[in-house]
Amino acid sequence: MSDEILDEITATDYKYGFTTDIESDTVPPGLNEDVIRLISEKKNEPQWMLDWRLDAYKTWLEMEEPEWSNVTYTKPDFQAVSYYSAPKQKKELGSLDEVDPELLRTFERLGISLDEQKLLSGVAMDVVVDSVSVATTFKKTLAEKGIIFCSMSEAIQEHPELVRKHLGTVVPKRDNFYAALNSAVFTDGSFCYIPKGVRCPMELSTYFRINEANTGQFERTLVIADEGSYVSYLEGCTAPSRDENQLHAAVVELVAMDDAEIKYSTVQNWYPGDAEGKGGVFNFVTKRGICERNAKISWTQVETGSAVTWKYPSCILKGDNSIGEFYSVAVTNKYQQADTGTKMIHLGKNTKSTIISKGISAGKSHNSYRGLVRVGARAENARNFSQCDSLLMGDQCGAHTFPYIEAQHPTAQIEHEATTSKIGEDQIFYCNQRGIGTEEAIALIVNGYCKDVLNQLPMEFAVEAQKLLEISLEGSVG
Amino acid sequence: MIKINNLQARVEDKEILKGINLEINPGEIHAIMGPNGSGKSTLSSVIAGREDYEVTGGSIDFEGEDLLDLDPEERAHKGIFLSFQYPVEIPGVSVSNFIKTAINESRKGRGEEPMEAREMLAKMREKTALLEMDKSYLSRSLNEGFSGGEKKRNEIFQMAMLEPKLAILDETDSGLDIDALRIVAGGVNKLRTADNAVVVITHYQRLLDYIKPDFVHVLYNGRIVKSGGPELAHELEEKGYDWIKAENA
Numbered sequence: 001m002s003d004e005i006l007d008e009i010t011a012t013d014y015k016y017g018f019t020t021d022i023e024s025d026t027v028p029p030g031l032n033e034d035v036i037r038l039i040s041e042k043k044n045e046p047q048w049m050l051d052w053r054l055d056a057y058k059t060w061l062e063m064e065e066p067e068w069s070n071v072t073y074t075k076p077d078f079q080a081v082s083y084y085s086a087p088k089q090k091k092e093l094g095s096l097d098e099v100d101p102e103l104l105r106t107f108e109r110l111g112i113s114l115d116e117q118k119l120l121s122g123v124a125m126d127v128v129v130d131s132v133s134v135a136t137t138f139k140k141t142l143a144e145k146g147i148i149f150c151s152m153s154e155a156i157q158e159h160p161e162l163v164r165k166h167l168g169t170v171v172p173k174r175d176n177f178y179a180a181l182n183s184a185v186f187t188d189g190s191f192c193y194i195p196k197g198v199r200c201p202m203e204l205s206t207y208f209r210i211n212e213a214n215t216g217q218f219e220r221t222l223v224i225a226d227e228g229s230y231v232s233y234l235e236g237c238t239a240p241s242r243d244e245n246q247l248h249a250a251v252v253e254l255v256a257m258d259d260a261e262i263k264y265s266t267v268q269n270w271y272p273g274d275a276e277g278k279g280g281v282f283n284f285v286t287k288r289g290i291c292e293r294n295a296k297i298s299w300t301q302v303e304t305g306s307a308v309t310w311k312y313p314s315c316i317l318k319g320d321n322s323i324g325e326f327y328s329v330a331v332t333n334k335y336q337q338a339d340t341g342t343k344m345i346h347l348g349k350n351t352k353s354t355i356i357s358k359g360i361s362a363g364k365s366h367n368s369y370r371g372l373v374r375v376g377a378r379a380e381n382a383r384n385f386s387q388c389d390s391l392l393m394g395d396q397c398g399a400h401t402f403p404y405i406e407a408q409h410p411t412a413q414i415e416h417e418a419t420t421s422k423i424g425e426d427q428i429f430y431c432n433q434r435g436i437g438t439e440e441a442i443a444l445i446v447n448g449y450c451k452d453v454l455n456q457l458p459m460e461f462a463v464e465a466q467k468l469l470e471i472s473l474e475g476s477v478g
Numbered sequence: 479m480i481k482i483n484n485l486q487a488r489v490e491d492k493e494i495l496k497g498i499n500l501e502i503n504p505g506e507i508h509a510i511m512g513p514n515g516s517g518k519s520t521l522s523s524v525i526a527g528r529e530d531y532e533v534t535g536g537s538i539d540f541e542g543e544d545l546l547d548l549d550p551e552e553r554a555h556k557g558i559f560l561s562f563q564y565p566v567e568i569p570g571v572s573v574s575n576f577i578k579t580a581i582n583e584s585r586k587g588r589g590e591e592p593m594e595a596r597e598m599l600a601k602m603r604e605k606t607a608l609l610e611m612d613k614s615y616l617s618r619s620l621n622e623g624f625s626g627g628e629k630k631r632n633e634i635f636q637m638a639m640l641e642p643k644l645a646i647l648d649e650t651d652s653g654l655d656i657d658a659l660r661i662v663a664g665g666v667n668k669l670r671t672a673d674n675a676v677v678v679i680t681h682y683q684r685l686l687d688y689i690k691p692d693f694v695h696v697l698y699n700g701r702i703v704k705s706g707g708p709e710l711a712h713e714l715e716e717k718g719y720d721w722i723k724a725e726n727a
Binding site: 424425426427429430431432433434435436437438440444445447448449450451452 | 526527528529530550559565577581584620636
């Protein structure tokens with residue numbers, strides 16, 4: 001492929017780079033106990049929640065920012081970040097008419113208008129803009145089945161017993177530097193509880209969007225699938241263009257009780273920085289799920305955004321016969337850096353895990369897969385299959401694979417396959433000759449390469465993800 | 479339909495085509511034969527617009543337009559099809575998805591609406607039957623794990639779907655057993671109309687027993703050194719290429 005074409009293809013401006021003009025209620029930058037008290041107070045939290053936050057904060061103060069990942073960046077100044085920002089919405093909203101029209105326009109530009117979502121797709125949305133949920137839909141339908149789907153703030157008020165019981169059980173406060181920070185300062189997020197034996201009748205979906213300049217986003221998500229229940233949860237993200245680096249340190253905890261199944265799908269498209277690598281979101285996320293007996297957790301992610309991504313959605317396969325899956329497409333372009341993968345911790349007998357990771361590197365980016373498969377001493381007959389593929393576009397990017405395997409049981413069966421390939425000039429010319437332009441050809445080849453992962457996404461999300469892949473790699477060719 | 483005039487091309491510093499002259503009219507079948515390294519595949523690549531080849535002189539006129547000005551995909555939209563000697567694999571992209579994209583991108587390029595799904599399906603069914611292909615072909619990844627014969631049959635299937643004006647078959651017979659050869663050739667013959675033309679590039683007479691050419695050209699050392707009717711192919715089969723080489727030494 002000629003360098004010109006590559007340059008053009010890899011030089012698309014961020015399509016969602018705009019900000020919404022909404023009045024915000026923002027605390028001044030900086031972090032100390034008073035700020036945490038302020039956040040907790042603004043959210044009317046009970047004492048136990050405040051104590052929990054303060055404890056996390058103390059832990060965090062003693063921790064150091066990790067440096068082991070294969071990314072380089074200027075460490076954020078945690079005192080320069082504003083830890084709370086809420087769109088000023090005075091009263092509770094009963095319908096879309098009451099939502100700030102400016103906000104609605106933003107969603108329309110993103111192609112995710114609530115109207116459309118409500119009417120057409122049957123997707124219940126818990127929309128998070130800058131930390132506070134401003135609209136929640138389909139609640140009634142869900143309530144009939146006993147399903148709770150609400151913002152984390154609301155859950156703390158309305159379902160404190162569930163939150164208190166499970167919060168921090170999968171990702172403890174002191175798990176890592178960013179998780180501790182998140183535990184101290186998280187402002188909102190989503191909460192979901194599926195009762196025993198209930199199959200959630202619709203895909204639950206949350207769109208996150210960082211909207212306030214220099215506001216760190218610390219989302220906290222907790223999904224609890226009680227015995228024998230099933231839920232498919234979708235999370236999609238876009239963010240506006242910014243000069244400053246934006247910090248994002250979310251924590252997602254999944255609890256799959258006996259015979260339960262959770263499917264968690266993410267499409268992430270945060271601002272990756274400009275063509276020179278300036279700006280862009282820092283994404284340091286801790287996502288983990290725990291599986292009890294016969295339970296199954298499946299993570300699917302399509303990651304195209306962020307300047308720096310540090311993310312390892314993991315499964316603790318605690319119960320016998322439990323199953324963990326990780327399907328990932330990570331695209332890096334320009335100066336993006338991604339260090340992403342998974343941890344499959346096999347503790348129970350006959351536990352199974354599958355890892356399919358597809359990395360795509362373009363521009364001057366670096367894309368690393370880092371994965372751990374650990375088979376514990378009691379995990380008889382544990383099985384893992386890992387496939388880690390890298391696709392390179394051009395000769396200025398890098399792809400790296402860091403698989404770690406620790407097996408403590410002689411019956412463990414662990415398979416790892418890895419490939420590295422380039423989009424060939426031959427493939428492009430072949431497509432060209434059939435009438436397919438270079439840009440479409442690349443989209444076609446990339447989508448084919450990612451098929452095993454895209455197939456795991458719910459239909460409407462897969463279409464969106466495909467579009468996102470195209471946008472991430474398209475240029476002005478043709 | 480196409481007029482090639484004194485075409486010269488090179489790859490890197492090596493001059494390969496040294497002045498090709500060829501005119502093809504609608505309804506005609508031309509065979510281009512010649513020993514290895516004579517420039518046959520280069521000629522097809524240059525017509526299709528492959529970037530690796532630098533055109534250093536001459537012209538190609540296709541229906542009154544200068545073909546050399548157009549990108550490869552634009553040439554495809556105008557109705558030029560190349561059946562590749564070595565078709566590439568595209569993992570994860572099914573034959574049906576690929577051909578659907580090709581057809582609709584071509585239609586878009588010509589300012590037409592995408593083909594209706596029903597029409598597309600009916601057409602795929604018809605053309606797979608024509609080439610005696612199992613329907614399961616359509617859902618397989620393009621050329622991935624295909625045998626040599628399957629790849630070539632798949633090329634002709636795409637040709638049948640795209641209905642080009644000018645089809646260039648580059649060594650389509652290589653890798654085909656006799657039954658597959660008969661099916662592929664039969665397909666090409668059935669696709670023939672008074673409005674389209676076919677160029678068959680081959681080493682051997684074998685394929686020409688099934689696809690009967692109106693004209694046969696011998697390419698040697700970057701030039702067409704001999705042209706004639708079908709009898710020329712038989713002569714080559716009998717005598718080999720040595721006499722051509724001797725004549726042009």
